[in-house]
Amino acid sequence: NAGVTQTPKFQVLKTGQSMTLQCAQDMNHNSMYWYRQDPGMGLRLIYYSASEGTTDKGEVPNGYNVSRLNKREFSLRLESAAPSQTSVYFCASDWGTGLLYEQYFGPGTRLTVT
């Protein structure tokens, strides 16, 4: 089992460029999440998908869009990157609401916007 995988590992963008971060899990989890981590601020939820076919905003959704492509894959898109989106992005998954299981995290994508 690979667990949660993310691509790419590193990315540098210029302001205004777009890109999509990919995430996949092979644990048959129902729910998937996108977080960003900035120095001194812990992890903050951007978007989540409680189940296939649904997505909801988290704490910091502005400037991002998501797609739950199927049960395995959950992508995060930056349509017009800004320097404020420089961060480390983590994808996570778990069995879903109502169930007391931990979230599993991917290795992260380090994004720099210049």
Added chain:
Amino acid sequence: EDKVVQSPLSLVVHEGDTVTLNCSYEVTNFRSLLWYKQEKKAPTFLFMLTSSGIEKKSGRLSSILDKKELFSILNITATQTGDSAVYLCAVCPYNQGGKLIFGQGTELSVKP
């Protein structure tokens, strides 16, 4: 607004010391509290504490939850250099899609 606060933000100790990391929270409809360890990469799960499981122990690590006073502590005894990491506390509320609310993290450095 739901909030999780960790203290201290950073800590330097020597091998063999015992450390206590703190996590306080103000969260509506608390369901569970989780501790993660992060070593320059993905957070890895340590413990989950709930109303029915307020104390957990694994080797040199232990954690308790005080639901009345709204805090949790993570204890590490006989620290080793491999314990150096950022320790994250997160709370999961009910009826919010399983999302986690994280504290800022405590950066622990264990010197030989």
